[in-house]
Amino acid sequence: VxxxxxxxxxxxxxxGAWDDAFRAGLADLLHWRRDVRRFRTAPLDRALVTELLGVxxxxxxxxxAQPWRFVLVDNPGRRAEIAAVFERxxxxxxxxxxxxxxxxxxxxxxxxLREAPVHLAVFCDEETGRGAGLGRRTxxxxxxxxxxxxxxxxxxxxxxxxxxxxWVSILDPAAATAVLDVPASWSxxxxxxxxxxxxxADCPELERAGWEKRGSPDSFLLQR
Amino acid sequence: VxxxxxxxxxxxxxxGAWDDAFRAGLADLLHWRRDVRRFRTAPLDRALVTELLGVxxxxxxxxxAQPWRFVLVDNPGRRAEIAAVFERxxxxxxxxxxxxxxxxxxxxxxxxLREAPVHLAVFCDEETGRGAGLGRRTxxxxxxxxxxxxxxxxxxxxxxxxxxxxWVSILDPAAATAVLDVPASWSxxxxxxxxxxxxxADCPELERAGWEKRGSPDSFLLQR
Numbered sequence: 001v002x003x004x005x006x007x008x009x010x011x012x013x014x015x016g017a018w019d020d021a022f023r024a025g026l027a028d029l030l031h032w033r034r035d036v037r038r039f040r041t042a043p044l045d046r047a048l049v050t051e052l053l054g055v056x057x058x059x060x061x062x063x064x065a066q067p068w069r070f071v072l073v074d075n076p077g078r079r080a081e082i083a084a085v086f087e088r089x090x091x092x093x094x095x096x097x098x099x100x101x102x103x104x105x106x107x108x109x110x111x112x113l114r115e116a117p118v119h120l121a122v123f124c125d126e127e128t129g130r131g132a133g134l135g136r137r138t139x140x141x142x143x144x145x146x147x148x149x150x151x152x153x154x155x156x157x158x159x160x161x162x163x164x165x166x167w168v169s170i171l172d173p174a175a176a177t178a179v180l181d182v183p184a185s186w187s188x189x190x191x192x193x194x195x196x197x198x199x200x201a202d203c204p205e206l207e208r209a210g211w212e213k214r215g216s217p218d219s220f221l222l223q224r
Numbered sequence: 225v226x227x228x229x230x231x232x233x234x235x236x237x238x239x240g241a242w243d244d245a246f247r248a249g250l251a252d253l254l255h256w257r258r259d260v261r262r263f264r265t266a267p268l269d270r271a272l273v274t275e276l277l278g279v280x281x282x283x284x285x286x287x288x289a290q291p292w293r294f295v296l297v298d299n300p301g302r303r304a305e306i307a308a309v310f311e312r313x314x315x316x317x318x319x320x321x322x323x324x325x326x327x328x329x330x331x332x333x334x335x336x337l338r339e340a341p342v343h344l345a346v347f348c349d350e351e352t353g354r355g356a357g358l359g360r361r362t363x364x365x366x367x368x369x370x371x372x373x374x375x376x377x378x379x380x381x382x383x384x385x386x387x388x389x390x391w392v393s394i395l396d397p398a399a400a401t402a403v404l405d406v407p408a409s410w411s412x413x414x415x416x417x418x419x420x421x422x423x424x425a426d427c428p429e430l431e432r433a434g435w436e437k438r439g440s441p442d443s444f445l446l447q448r
Contacts, residue, residue, distance in 0.1 A: 018384045025246040030282040057441040058254040064436040142393045148372040160242045169359045169366045212288040217281040
């Protein structure tokens with residue numbers, strides 16, 4: 001069958017690039033990824049950052065809508081305002097816990113906004129014409145999910161270059177968006193810190209701090 | 225400074241594993257990933273599938289909540305019902321386009337549910353106690369975003385083994401969820417097909433079909 005033969009030839013060629021050594025490196029990358037809050041203040045080369053954003057734009061998107069919008073937040077005033085938005089919400093969130101849990105929450109460092117050399121806000125353009133609505137009539141949230149895939153792609157590409165990423169979700173999204181002066185149709189998906197990490201680890205910081213352990217993959221699986 | 229010295233030693237060791245060859249392989253993986261709708265019916269080994277789900281569980285999650293719930297849909301009746309849910313919504317969606325656009329929509333193959341050997345429904349447990357709510361007081365959607373990261377991790381790990389994935393979002397999520405008999409606190413994030421692909425390509429099927437092209441990464445970038 002010619003189609004089959006052609007598929008196999010093409011696929012063999014591709015799979016040649018992804019051998020056992022590559023797959024071991026990928027497993028290692030996933031094991032050592034981490035959400036980082038402890039950054040060195042040393043700058044990141046801007047060319048490296050734009051290279052990473054180019055890689056992020058290879059992410060899958062519903063209807064090929066590519067709804068990701070990347071905002072590099074360079075202005076020191078805006079960066080300080082975002083840090084204040086985080087600190088306000090973090091203090092509020094601490095009030096939601098009691099006793100030892102609150103003490104543990106307050107002892108953890110949950111963002112690196114004051115140290116990280118790069119602040120990157122990632123938005124979803126909810127009104128993009130790209131993709132012509134394909135694939136999101138009944139599940140419109142897949143547009144924002146596409147942006148999440150771009151963030152995750154960026155995360156892995158960064159880590160493979162030694163660059164750490166921290167995703168800051170302890171923010172009032174309306175307040176953070178107001179600081180950034182973006183089109184009204186853009187919704188905030190993630191506010192990210194990027195930079196060189198203070199340390200590397202193969203265990204999540206929240207697990208090391210005693211907040212939450214990882215479960216066995218089996219416990220997340222059902223058959224139907 | 226001892227802390228700095230120890231960081232560098234650890235990081236040097238890690239980065240040794242992710243050399244230029246690895247990064248080239250990763251770039252290649254992202255370029256050749258694809259959302260696949262044309263599967264061969266040949267089975268996937270169940271051990272390979274559970275291995276992939278173990279890798280997916282390495283994904284980042286807000287508060288380390290690990291809210292992903294994987295449902296392997298093996299029952300032929302349920303699989304046929306899901307395919308029917310897709311076909312119903314796909315016919316409805318086609319009515320939203322006119323003229324050439326509708327003809328193009330109808331000519332495209334948008335899911336491989338009848339051929340793919342593996343159906344995997346991925347849910348978010350909205351009421352998980354894991355993570356104790358950390359990081360999602362103001363942005364509760366980050367719980368579902370964590371599940372998206374797990375799906376994207378699965379996608380890359382699968383592709384690196386030659387296994388293709390297709391994300392089917394042309395579904396009424398309530399109807400699909402009802403077919404699968406899962407806890408009421410679980411919300412459907414993605415319904416996936418997995419299997420060996422009919423073909424490989426470095427260009428999205430929607431671009432090849434003339435539906436939507438990829439834009440330049442520069443066009444998605446702002447500075448503030």
